Amino acid sequence: MYTKRAILWFRLDLRLHDNEALHEALNSADEVIPVYVFDERTFLGNTHFFGFPKTGKYRAKFIIESVAALRQSLQELGSNLIVRVGKPEEEVFEIAKKARTSWVFCNRERTEEEARVQDALEKNLWSVGQEMRYSRGKLLYYTSDLPFPIQHTPDTFTQFRKEVERYVPVRSPLPAPEKLPPITVALEPGDLPGLPRLGHEAFTPDPRSAAVFQGGEQEGLRRLHYYLWEEGLIDEFRETRDMLLGPDYSTRLSPWLAQGCLSPKMVYYELRKYEEQYGRNKSTYDLFYYLMLRDFLRFMAKKHCNQIFLKAGPANNADPCWRNDTALLQQWIDGRTGVPFIDANMREISLTGYMSNRGRQNVASFLVNDLGVNWQMGAEYFESVLVDYDVASNWGNWNAIAGVGSDPRENRNFNILSQARAYDPKGEYVKHWLPELRGLPPEKVHQPDQLSSSEQEELHLRIGDDYPRAMVSTEKWSS
Numbered sequence: 001m002y003t004k005r006a007i008l009w010f011r012l013d014l015r016l017h018d019n020e021a022l023h024e025a026l027n028s029a030d031e032v033i034p035v036y037v038f039d040e041r042t043f044l045g046n047t048h049f050f051g052f053p054k055t056g057k058y059r060a061k062f063i064i065e066s067v068a069a070l071r072q073s074l075q076e077l078g079s080n081l082i083v084r085v086g087k088p089e090e091e092v093f094e095i096a097k098k099a100r101t102s103w104v105f106c107n108r109e110r111t112e113e114e115a116r117v118q119d120a121l122e123k124n125l126w127s128v129g130q131e132m133r134y135s136r137g138k139l140l141y142y143t144s145d146l147p148f149p150i151q152h153t154p155d156t157f158t159q160f161r162k163e164v165e166r167y168v169p170v171r172s173p174l175p176a177p178e179k180l181p182p183i184t185v186a187l188e189p190g191d192l193p194g195l196p197r198l199g200h201e202a203f204t205p206d207p208r209s210a211a212v213f214q215g216g217e218q219e220g221l222r223r224l225h226y227y228l229w230e231e232g233l234i235d236e237f238r239e240t241r242d243m244l245l246g247p248d249y250s251t252r253l254s255p256w257l258a259q260g261c262l263s264p265k266m267v268y269y270e271l272r273k274y275e276e277q278y279g280r281n282k283s284t285y286d287l288f289y290y291l292m293l294r295d296f297l298r299f300m301a302k303k304h305c306n307q308i309f310l311k312a313g314p315a316n317n318a319d320p321c322w323r324n325d326t327a328l329l330q331q332w333i334d335g336r337t338g339v340p341f342i343d344a345n346m347r348e349i350s351l352t353g354y355m356s357n358r359g360r361q362n363v364a365s366f367l368v369n370d371l372g373v374n375w376q377m378g379a380e381y382f383e384s385v386l387v388d389y390d391v392a393s394n395w396g397n398w399n400a401i402a403g404v405g406s407d408p409r410e411n412r413n414f415n416i417l418s419q420a421r422a423y424d425p426k427g428e429y430v431k432h433w434l435p436e437l438r439g440l441p442p443e444k445v446h447q448p449d450q451l452s453s454s455e456q457e458e459l460h461l462r463i464g465d466d467y468p469r470a471m472v473s474t475e476k477w478s479s
């Protein structure tokens with residue numbers, strides 16, 4: 001009998017639960033060949049404007065782990081994962097020709113670079129009479145369930161939220177399959193690349209990291225279970241989300257959500273189950289709120305296309321004063337601005353790949369509003385270094401901080417000193433990442449640039465030697 005074969009091309013959906021493309025492939029074909037390609041442009045290439053490594057070591061490691069875990073899960077169900085390094089439009093195409101498949105199923109991506117790859121593959125497949133079949137895998141909401149066409153999506157989050165949260169149901173997550181058909185075509189499974197193959201040396205995580213992220217679906221589900229069911233940390237989410245030290249304040253689900261190891265619908269349904277058992281409160285609502293914000297930014301990326309990457313943004317509102325100043329940028333990246341709250345956050349991201357939301361807002365505002373550096377440089381640095389980089393979330397948040405986003409009320413100029421005092425009142429976070437400031441009392445720790453010579457002598461700290469002079473006087477925010 002003629003065997004109908006399909007390829008399931010995994011991309012940013014490295015999971016078996018709630019994987020629509022996987023479901024559709026299994027419903028359409030007798031045999032499904034799962035494939036993952038480490039796209040050499042994404043792993044070994046550079047960011048678009050300013051040439052940072054496109055995928056830094058923390059994310060590369062996380063993805064390798066996630067792909068390894070996916071392969072193991074597929075093997076346990078009777079299948080396997082074919083792994084390649086190269087260009088997906090060539091590698092998947094070669095497998096499609098060799099296996100004489102009918103279709104390639106994948107969860108569709110919408111931003112330009114990702115769409116270009118899927119378009120190129122689609123074109124190649126057509127040349128041999130095969131088809132791409134697209135599903136959706138990243139969001140809470142389906143475009144087709146929204147009460148407006150994508151081009152009419154409200155440009156402000158508040159409006160968007162009001163129009164969807166009460167009226168649009170979140171569809172149930174699809175279950176993971178219990179068994180998979182074996183791969184009968186003779187295909188080289190392919191070795192998983194190590195970090196050096198993807199351009200990085202192996203490393204051990206900095207011991208000061210609050211959380212060490214281990215890639216993979218099971219790890220993501222475990223973290224969700226821990227946060228909700230084991231520890232009930234969700235009950236304090238509103239109060240703790242902005243705290244800076246320690247692994248358990250915010251959910252830390254972002255790396256798994258970004259690589260699709262975890263489906264947002266799964267998070268939502270676990271949250272609803274939790275609410276049914278323990279009651280709804282402002283904290284459980286807040287997690288839903290941020291998942292909606294994540295969706296909103298993706299819809300904005302879809303609506304405004306490449307404008308989210310441009311200096312003037314969707315608002316078409318570039319500040320002529322923003323400079324491409326690599327020297328200022330480098331001091332910011334190195335955590336050597338002389339403003340402790342900024343430096344601590346920048347050292348954390350550089351040494352771990354993660355930074356809290358509060359930190360991200362402050363360092364972004366500082367770069368753009370206080371140093372006058374082009375926000376795109378910061379966005380590309382984040383793209384490179386973040387373990388949880390997500391194209392729409394990263395660029396959308398940078399748009400917002402720079403005041404070029406679609407939401408006109410979003411221009412956010414942070415008072416760094418008040419933020420530091422509010423969120424790090426004793427300076428513990430600053431001292432954690434800046435050991436050179438450990439001797440400073442809480443009332444001085446956020447303003448070492450204001451220490452007199454005698455105070456410096458007394459505290460054994462020489463500004464300009466032991467810790468940099470401030471690029472922006474902290475007096476600026478004192479009044």
Ligand SMILES: Cc1cc2nc3c(=O)[nH]c(=O)nc-3n(C[C@H](O)[C@H](O)[C@H](O)COP(=O)(O)OP(=O)(O)OC[C@H]3O[C@@H](n4cnc5c(N)ncnc54)[C@H](O)[C@@H]3O)c2cc1C
Nearest residue numbers: 250251252253254290294357360361388389390393394397
């Ligand atoms: C300049 C800047 C850049 C950012 N870049 C990214 C990025 O590349 N990837 C990313 O996932 N988030 C990004 N964020 C959003 C946010 O900082 C992170 O999602 C959050 O810190 C991740 O930690 P968490 O999982 O503990 O979040 P929690 O506070 O526990 O939130 C739960 C989930 O909600 C979503 N979420 C929360 N806040 C936001 C937000 N502001 N925008 C979009 N989604 C949100 C995330 O998926 C997150 O995992 C950025 C924010 C800023 C200000």
